[in-house]
Amino acid sequence: MQVFYWLVLLIAIAIAIFAIQNSSASPIVIKFLFWQYETSLIYTLLGSVGVGILITLFFWIPRAIRSSFQMRELKRRIGTLETVNREKPPL
Numbered sequence: 001m002q003v004f005y006w007l008v009l010l011i012a013i014a015i016a017i018f019a020i021q022n023s024s025a026s027p028i029v030i031k032f033l034f035w036q037y038e039t040s041l042i043y044t045l046l047g048s049v050g051v052g053i054l055i056t057l058f059f060w061i062p063r064a065i066r067s068s069f070q071m072r073e074l075k076r077r078i079g080t081l082e083t084v085n086r087e088k089p090p091l
Contacts, residue, residue, distance in 0.1 A: 019045050 025041040 015045070015049055 019042045022041050022045070027038050028041055028044060030037045030039060030044065
């Protein structure tokens, strides 16, 4: 798990360096259907990364919650089985 945190830190540093190096870039135009917006490359990059993180969390959080419930249920079942096993007389 600690390797994951280091990887996330390195990716964040790389994104920050990339954004800073491209801060002097000319503004870009984002077009979608009839909508048009002019913005800096930095804001586009950081916004894209932010949206990617939010989408990842959107799919990860329900799975983590489901896992937590399953883990709790399995621990409860293990406790019940251990209790039954202790009460059972040896053969």
